[in-house]
Amino acid sequence: MFEIRLQETRVYQEAKEEGRQEGIKLGIELEIKQVQEEIEQGRQEVKRELIPRCLAYGISIEEVAKLFDLTIEQVEQIRLASEQESSTLT
Numbered sequence: 001m002f003e004i005r006l007q008e009t010r011v012y013q014e015a016k017e018e019g020r021q022e023g024i025k026l027g028i029e030l031e032i033k034q035v036q037e038e039i040e041q042g043r044q045e046v047k048r049e050l051i052p053r054c055l056a057y058g059i060s061i062e063e064v065a066k067l068f069d070l071t072i073e074q075v076e077q078i079r080l081a082s083e084q085e086s087s088t089l090t
Helices: 010-056 061-067 072-089
Strands: none
Touching: 010 061, 010 072, 061 072
């Protein structure tokens, strides 16, 4: 007599909307995380490019480390990697 389909019920519609909203929220969170990771990768790339230039201009390793908020060891690793990269290109 009264035939009600599940998709027509208020509970179903509310659950569907809640799931949709949760999916949107999760998608936004994932997108934000991805953008933050890309920004961090960009920062690291800039450091890898600028550190050898700073050192070439005579700025000390200690000053470069302070400037880029790195340890002296990290600056030294970047310097060595840059030198190796330069030697393989020539």
